Amino acid sequence: RDGAAMTQLMAALRRRGLMFLDSRTAKDTLAASAARSAGVPTLERDIFLDNIRAPEHVRAQLAKTERIARRRGYAIAIGHPHPVTVAALQQWAADLEARGFMLAPLSAIARLQTRGPRLVALPPPGG
Numbered sequence: 001r002d003g004a005a006m007t008q009l010m011a012a013l014r015r016r017g018l019m020f021l022d023s024r025t026a027k028d029t030l031a032a033s034a035a036r037s038a039g040v041p042t043l044e045r046d047i048f049l050d051n052i053r054a055p056e057h058v059r060a061q062l063a064k065t066e067r068i069a070r071r072r073g074y075a076i077a078i079g080h081p082h083p084v085t086v087a088a089l090q091q092w093a094a095d096l097e098a099r100g101f102m103l104a105p106l107s108a109i110a111r112l113q114t115r116g117p118r119l120v121a122l123p124p125p126g127g
Contacts, residue, residue: 006030010038019110021045023078041110049079049088058088069101074109 013020019041022031025048035042046068049061061077068075079085096102 001026001028001030003030003034006034007038010034010040013040014038019043019106021076021078021106023048043076043106043110043113045078046075047077049077050082050085053082053084055084055088058085059092062088062092066099066101074104074112076106076109 010020013035020031020035022029022035022042022044024045032042032044047061047065049058058079065075065077093103
């Protein structure tokens, strides 16, 4: 929420060639806009997994994450290393690929956003 502090932080991130992930835990966050103004690659979380520390809530948040990823091609979820979160993630990740998903580093998502979907030209049949 502190514009001056965000400006300083983003300048430091830019000098170091880093990116910024906005957790969006503050309703009136300035972080993503400050990052974009400074030319710092930035991403924002889509889902907060464990604002309620209950297994059924974390599982429901993971299901929401999957719905977003199916619709948009990726989703960013964040959480804490609480035992309930870690247990839910372990269970969820066990058959991730079978459900058609893979975990990816944030840098890959940032590249996808920067470049957008790419078209590939295929040679004509027999050519």
